[in-house]
Amino acid sequence: MSATVEDIGWLRSADGAAAVARAADLQREGADLVGGLARLRAEVGAGHAGPAWELARLRARARPAFGADADVLFLTAETLEQAGRPELAARRATRLLTDVPGPAADLGCGAGTDAIALARAGATVLAVDRDPVARALTAANAAALGLAARVRVSDADAVDLVAAASDGRVGGCPAATLDPARRAEGRRQPDPDRWSPPWSTVTALLDRVPAAVVKVAPGLDHDRVPAGVEAEWVSVGGSIAEALLWAPGLATVARRATLVDRGGHVHELAAPTDPGPAPTGPVRGWLHEPDAAAIRSGLVALVADALGATLVDPTIAYLTSDAPADDPWVTSYRVAEVLPFGVKRLRAELRARGIGRVTVKKRGSPVEPETLARQLRGDGDGRAVVVVTRVAGAPTALVCDPPHGA
Ligand SMILES: C[S@@+](CC[C@H](N)C(=O)[O-])C[C@H]1O[C@@H](n2cnc3c(N)ncnc32)[C@H](O)[C@@H]1O
Structure with missing residues (x-):
């Protein structure tokens, strides 16, 4: 309960x-x-x-995400599930407040992760939510972290506030963050029109408040991104953590991919327009798996260009080139063998190579990686990465060496 x-x-x-x-x-x-x-x-x-x-x-x-703050935070299971990563909220707050130091509106504050990040970045914050529990949590958390004087919690409907936005302000604030609820009854809600607040409020905010940022689903269709808005995909440790739309007052490019590596270093790729797909070519000695943020942002062509690499198939985000890449945007695998996909043939190839354990990766194939890895298990001491994908349209398996350090 x-x-x-x-x-x-x-x-x-x-x-x-x-x-x-x-x-x-x-x-x-x-x-x-x-x-x-x-x-x-x-x-x-x-x-x-x-x-x-x-x-x-x-x-x-x-605790793993919030560190010492976690020991004093007030949370419910639902608000913790909805909460973003605090270090990304801090990054967003800093950029949001670059030209407009505040006050800032947090339009649907949940447990207050964004409101707290904005307050810590120096803004006074209007945190609104229509859920009384969320409001009580945000107020409690601001107080627990010594930020009560900077965070005003208010019962308001974000849809109404955005509808009334004028002169570049919402709720009287020249900067705003909106993180719509994208789950309903425990399930992801893929249709942005059914988010809360809905897509119409997202676009209205981006249109009316030049210093605004909206958190959206990473799978958002690129065609939905309004003109003049920057779409950014952020990955942390190899997985997509969030996708953001920056209003025209803050947008500097059309697409951005941001990668936070395991050491906490930030890498960025950006393009003023959609660069389109990378060129395609035959499989060469090395296969490169791009980071999820490069893939989701549609910026794989930039990675390919930097590496002198080509796609193995026009519809699949695997790159290939003659050399390994020391590049945060890809993981490189040496290709030992390229086979038409088939379990029997693969098993025979792995036995011949003395390989007993494999990690299966797939893209553009219906195989279930764990099931296939079990089917391919043998007695050999060797290890391999088997990549199941399409190459020039044909179902293909690439037997690769594990990456260094794996
Ligand atoms: C995804 S959560 C926000 C999470 C928060 N940014 C964080 O990181 O902790 C969305 C919040 O928006 C609130 N909300 C949804 N529709 C709203 C509306 N029309 N007006 C105000 N709040 C709304 C929900 O109650 C929920 O607390």
């Missing part, structure tokens, strides 16, 4: 804080849900034990 506004009020009290600390101790000691909750109920009362137990559990879950 999710926390109510009353629960959040109690959790913020000294008794609530003590109960959450006790729940965290029990969880660290390995107490299971039934036993731990029973002990907590006896100590803090039946009505308070559940919310305290749940908050302790959510803070532990939030």
Whole structure:
């Protein structure tokens, strides 16, 4: 059961804080849900034990992303699931406030990740949400992090605020961030018209407030990006973390890909217009798998150009060239063999090479990688990466060496 506004009020009290600390101790000691909750109920009362137990559990879950902040944050399972990564919220806040230092509106604040990032970047923030629990969480979190004086939480409908936006301001603010709810009943909502606020509010905000940024689904159709708006895809550690639309006042290019590598370094690719696909050519000695942000942003052609590489198929984002690449935008694999795809043939090839364990990667193929990896398992000591894809339209398997360091 999710926390109510009353629960959040109690959790913020000294008794609530003590109960959450006790729940965290029990969880660290390995107490299971039934036993731990029973002990907590006896100590803090039946009505308070559940919310305290749940908050302790959510803070532990939030710790890898939120660091020490997690120990004082107020969360529900739903708002934690909706929350973006704080380091990306900070990056966004800095860019949003470059020319317009604030005040800034957070139009649907959830647990307050963006409002907090904006406040930490120096803005005063108007944080609105139509959900009373979200408002209570944002207020509690701003206070817990010493930012209460900078964050004003308000009950308002973002659709109405954007509809009333004028003179480049929304809710009186010259800068705004919007992160529509893109899930309904626990499922991803692929249709932007059914996000909350819906797509019409997204485009209206981008049109009316020059210093605005909207978080969108990474799978957003490129054709939807309004003219003059910059679309940016951000990956962290190889996976897509977020996609953003920057309003014309902040846009500097049409497409941007941003990669945050495992060491936290940021790399960027950008193009003033859609560069179109990279040229296609035969498979050469090395296969390169581009980073997800380069693929989603449609900027693989820039990577190909930098590496002197070509696509293996016009519809597939694998590149090939004569040399390995020391480049954050790709992972390179030496190609040992190229075969028409077939499990029997592949198995025979792997046996002949003394390969017993494979990692399967696929693109443009219906194979299920884990199932195929099991089918290809053998006694040999060697390891390989098997890439199942299309090459010039034909289903193909590439037997590759594992990348260095794998
Ligand atoms: C994806 S969450 C925001 C998460 C937040 N940016 C974070 O990182 O923690 C979307 C929020 O928008 C709120 N919301 C949805 N439609 C709204 C509307 N029309 N007006 C105000 N808030 C709305 C939801 O209640 C939810 O809290």
